[in-house]
Amino acid sequence: MELTAMAANVAALLKERKCRISVVESSAGGLISASLLSIPGASGYFVGGGIIYTRDARRALLGANEEVSMMRGSCEEYALAAAKIIKEKLKTDWALCETGASGPSKNSYGDDAGHCCIAITGPIELAITIETKSEQREQNMWHFASAALDLLEATLRETEVG
Secondary structure, X not given: OOXXXXXXXXXXXXXXXXXXXXXXXXXXXXXXXXXXXXXXXXHHXXXXXXXOOOHHHHHHHHOOOHHHHOOOOOOHHHHHHHHHHHHXXXXXXXXXXXXXXXXXXXXXXXXXXOEEEEEEEOOOEEEEEXXXXXXXXXXXHHHHHHHHHHHXXXXXXXXXXX
8 A cells, every 4th residue: 555545544543533643753764754744634633743863863853861862773662762752742642753774784773774663652652663674775664654654553543432
């Protein structure tokens, strides 16, 4: 399924529930946010976020404390911490963070290309790790964005009221 169609499903759920979301991305390079923003009426559910690609960006854009700023970036713990920070800063109902190694080589933490962690925080919190086993940078970026939107949709459906 293409990202726009996936984002439309997420957007419909967020709009229906009158929920707002914030997003922190790294190795997906903005594809998650762009997909969510491509849906008409995005201002009703998308508040903001950023592409946080370095430790300097963590400090400057997230205002992360020293512990989070120095945390290993491509891990579930960091993804969940960043999601919590952006959720609190932007006062949203939900937040999503994606972080990983798009490739074609290992990232600075030693993770192989195709490694990605995704975290969601809201009424529930969860984090997952995926491995594509691919060195294809653009392919990985699209896969990470797709996995993030898929996880977000599944999480929203799991927490569906009624």
